[in-house]
Amino acid sequence: MTLEEATRLLAAAGIEAPRAEARLLLAHALDIGRDATLTAIPTPQQGAVLAALVTRRAAHEPFAYIVGRKEFWSLAFRVGPGVLIPRPDTETLIEEALRLVPDKSAPLCIADLGTGSGALLVAALREFPNALGIGFESSPEAFEFARTNAASLVGARAEIRAGDWNGAQGPFDLIFSNPPYIPTADIESLAPEVCRHEPRAALDGGPDGLDAYRGLADLLPKILKPGGHAVLEIGIGQAFAMELLFRKLEIVRIAADLAGIPRCLVLRNP
Numbered sequence: 001m002t003l004e005e006a007t008r009l010l011a012a013a014g015i016e017a018p019r020a021e022a023r024l025l026l027a028h029a030l031d032i033g034r035d036a037t038l039t040a041i042p043t044p045q046q047g048a049v050l051a052a053l054v055t056r057r058a059a060h061e062p063f064a065y066i067v068g069r070k071e072f073w074s075l076a077f078r079v080g081p082g083v084l085i086p087r088p089d090t091e092t093l094i095e096e097a098l099r100l101v102p103d104k105s106a107p108l109c110i111a112d113l114g115t116g117s118g119a120l121l122v123a124a125l126r127e128f129p130n131a132l133g134i135g136f137e138s139s140p141e142a143f144e145f146a147r148t149n150a151a152s153l154v155g156a157r158a159e160i161r162a163g164d165w166n167g168a169q170g171p172f173d174l175i176f177s178n179p180p181y182i183p184t185a186d187i188e189s190l191a192p193e194v195c196r197h198e199p200r201a202a203l204d205g206g207p208d209g210l211d212a213y214r215g216l217a218d219l220l221p222k223i224l225k226p227g228g229h230a231v232l233e234i235g236i237g238q239a240f241a242m243e244l245l246f247r248k249l250e251i252v253r254i255a256a257d258l259a260g261i262p263r264c265l266v267l268r269n270p
């Protein structure tokens with residue numbers, strides 16, 4: 001398969017930027033830089049490898065699953081089927097944590113509830129070099145990705161625990177969570193990359209999208225240190241519900257993401 005054939009196939013499948021993605025897949029297949037793809041002529045074997053990648057992408061499998069990695073907070077995370085691909089919007093939570101704790105040498109005890117690829121926990125531990133952290137993850141597939149990422153990016157400072165985050169025992173100084181928050185009925189209308197390929201358990205927040213927050217409202221006051229903070233991702237239109245849910249904690253602020261959407265709820269245990 002050539003670059004032109006790959007582009008045509010991706011365009012026919014409705015991929016938004018077919019030429020750019022075809023070049024990136026060719027670069028991955030040939031293990032070359034993106035610039036070199038304009039002059040590269042794949043051998044028949046390389047063409048077959050490219051064809052296999054293009055077939056997966058034409059079925060709307062996320063690009064990050066196909067190449068097996070995704071950048072978050074300028075760190076390369078291993079990802080694949082079974083784990084949520086970390087999103088740039090989620091970096092807002094790390095920015096907020098840095099505002100809350102300006103002293104980067106603080107010996108924090110950090111938790112990440114529903115750690116997925118480990119993105120939030122690992123990024124936080126890289127920013128706070130004296131901190132230790134635990135990531136809780138109920139999906140066995142995601143747990144394996146988190147373990148691999150944590151081991152290679154922060155070593156023994158992160159522990160990844162398999163199981164429900166309700167098993168967490170504090171006290172923690174800082175808790176992150178990007179819980180599943182899509183209302184069940186909305187999942188099918190998401191992009192095919194998301195609704196057909198990313199794990200349901202990472203998306204489905206129940207009938208109104210708020211099921212996980214109800215559980216967290218109960219759990220967080222028990223496992224946060226007095227004066228400790230929780231930094232939670234929220235979905236579009238969910239900010240209004242948070243004041244009612246988190247009655248036992250103080251709402252410090254709700255920060256917007258890069259698109260100006262209220263995305264990050266900052267809570268403090270009084």
Ligand SMILES: C[S@@+](CC[C@H](N)C(=O)[O-])C[C@H]1O[C@@H](n2cnc3c(N)ncnc32)[C@H](O)[C@@H]1O
Nearest residue numbers: 084086114115116137138139164165178179202
């Ligand atoms: C939206 S994903 C977030 C993943 C990652 N923190 C990120 O921001 O990219 C939510 C994650 O929470 C996990 N999860 C959902 N409910 C859980 C629970 N009760 N206990 C532990 N993990 C849970 C899911 O399997 C999924 O990996």
